Amino acid sequence: MKLMHLCAAALVASLSLVTGASAQPKDWANIKIATEGAYKPWNFTDASGKLIGFEVDLAEDLCKRMKAKCEIVAQAFDGVIPALNAGKFDAIMAGMNITDKRKEAIAFTAPYGRTPSTFAVLKSNALAKLPDDGKVYSLMPDGLAAAEKSINEIKPLLKGKVIGVQTSTAQANFLEKYFKDVIDIRQYKTTEQHDLDLAAGRVDGVFASISYLKGVVEEPKNKDMTLAGPRYGGGPLGFGVAVGLRKGDPELLAKFDAAVNAAVADGTVKTLSTKWFGFDITPQH
Amino acid sequence: MADYVELMGFGPKGWGLLMAQATLMTIAVSATAFALGSALGALVAWARIEGNRPLRIAADAYVTVLRGIPDLLVIYLLYFGGSQALTALAHLVGAKGFVGVNAFAAGAIAVGIISGAYQSEVFRGAFAAIARGELEAARSVGMSRPLLFRRIIVPQALRFAIPGLGNVWQLALKESALISVVGLTEILRQAQVGAGSTRQPFEFFITAAALYLVLSTISGLGFQRAEALGMRGVRRS
Numbered sequence: 001m002k003l004m005h006l007c008a009a010a011l012v013a014s015l016s017l018v019t020g021a022s023a024q025p026k027d028w029a030n031i032k033i034a035t036e037g038a039y040k041p042w043n044f045t046d047a048s049g050k051l052i053g054f055e056v057d058l059a060e061d062l063c064k065r066m067k068a069k070c071e072i073v074a075q076a077f078d079g080v081i082p083a084l085n086a087g088k089f090d091a092i093m094a095g096m097n098i099t100d101k102r103k104e105a106i107a108f109t110a111p112y113g114r115t116p117s118t119f120a121v122l123k124s125n126a127l128a129k130l131p132d133d134g135k136v137y138s139l140m141p142d143g144l145a146a147a148e149k150s151i152n153e154i155k156p157l158l159k160g161k162v163i164g165v166q167t168s169t170a171q172a173n174f175l176e177k178y179f180k181d182v183i184d185i186r187q188y189k190t191t192e193q194h195d196l197d198l199a200a201g202r203v204d205g206v207f208a209s210i211s212y213l214k215g216v217v218e219e220p221k222n223k224d225m226t227l228a229g230p231r232y233g234g235g236p237l238g239f240g241v242a243v244g245l246r247k248g249d250p251e252l253l254a255k256f257d258a259a260v261n262a263a264v265a266d267g268t269v270k271t272l273s274t275k276w277f278g279f280d281i282t283p284q285h
Numbered sequence: 286m287a288d289y290v291e292l293m294g295f296g297p298k299g300w301g302l303l304m305a306q307a308t309l310m311t312i313a314v315s316a317t318a319f320a321l322g323s324a325l326g327a328l329v330a331w332a333r334i335e336g337n338r339p340l341r342i343a344a345d346a347y348v349t350v351l352r353g354i355p356d357l358l359v360i361y362l363l364y365f366g367g368s369q370a371l372t373a374l375a376h377l378v379g380a381k382g383f384v385g386v387n388a389f390a391a392g393a394i395a396v397g398i399i400s401g402a403y404q405s406e407v408f409r410g411a412f413a414a415i416a417r418g419e420l421e422a423a424r425s426v427g428m429s430r431p432l433l434f435r436r437i438i439v440p441q442a443l444r445f446a447i448p449g450l451g452n453v454w455q456l457a458l459k460e461s462a463l464i465s466v467v468g469l470t471e472i473l474r475q476a477q478v479g480a481g482s483t484r485q486p487f488e489f490f491i492t493a494a495a496l497y498l499v500l501s502t503i504s505g506l507g508f509q510r511a512e513a514l515g516m517r518g519v520r521r522s
Binding site for chain 2: 083
């Protein structure tokens, strides 16, 4: 056993030399937060390489409240949860919705944003006629009946259509659960990839967060696109966007939770989201 | 067009500097991986030609496995799995917290061991192309094995290996794009970030394609020159 310890120590020591490994103390005076850096306006990058956006501003505010020194790093979205659990960083703020599936792997704070999801289509497509009454249909138990009624209403219109969605997102789960039998779901690595295919007419529509799609259809080059269809939120579409943390860090979770609740309560989230989105994304309880 | 020049230029709104840095990163990680692959490939080729039975089996297994599984999987295993394994090891000796494999090292090692598998095949083929008579002649005049290796095998095998190595280098260059999943900012990752941040994906992906093409064209010319240099004094049959 002793020999094994010695070997392990030697191996770790030699590898840490090569890789610049670090083991942080647990007082959480320093926190490393990961974001995607390519999801405008939640988090993105400017031409100088600086990370900016709603979540970057919010992270700064949360860290001030937690009296912690924070470093924000960019990480591709599809590797972000395993990387958190492997200890590459301590928290995720990347427009990530709370879902039951993700909760199996990581812990979440209270949500700091909740935006419904809807479709974007080409104006020339028949789907542009999908009804949108501006109301948000909640998939939580109290609103589920109304939401399912709306889903059943639009199903005939969507029959046989190809809908693009970003893979491993709450939106993809939603389509799988409610529309699998009528539409052809095409999954993409990133949202701008399905936008490209929408512009090329290769998909009939895309399904994503309205906070993101609003910006897309407002781009001059996307003047042929429009939002369409009912807005859905809650349930499989996520209980809101929150900070993702490792399950093994309850102290950090408590700290972040308190900071998020305070930022929601005193209107900081409202101010920041109005600045970046043009509307308030504060989750309503 | 003017918009494109501004977008990819070096002005305050231009992404030129970031794309240039990402290009350097692609070169750095591919070159490191290729060098690592050369060392590994040479060792493995030697093990397969001269090694004893267990060594040969190990080398065969390495080449079969690494050429047989997707490259992305190797990268995931090394970056995420490697960190977890190291952390577990560190906890075994009483350390706390996490031990990380840094993104550059993980990426370069992953592409390097894949490249090594391919390069070992190139080296083995190159060795097989040496005329047996030359080896016998060298032995018959009493040349020692190290001397035989240095004077007869290396100069000829390397010469035969150049075209194959050029191929493997192009592979490494393109495989480096897979490393974007570990957060290393190389050309593809930077293009994705730029595309998502400006909502101008086409401009960024076209630029990324052009950058890869420039890199592979320049290095292709380099390998052509190396081949011409290596083959001078050899009569083409």
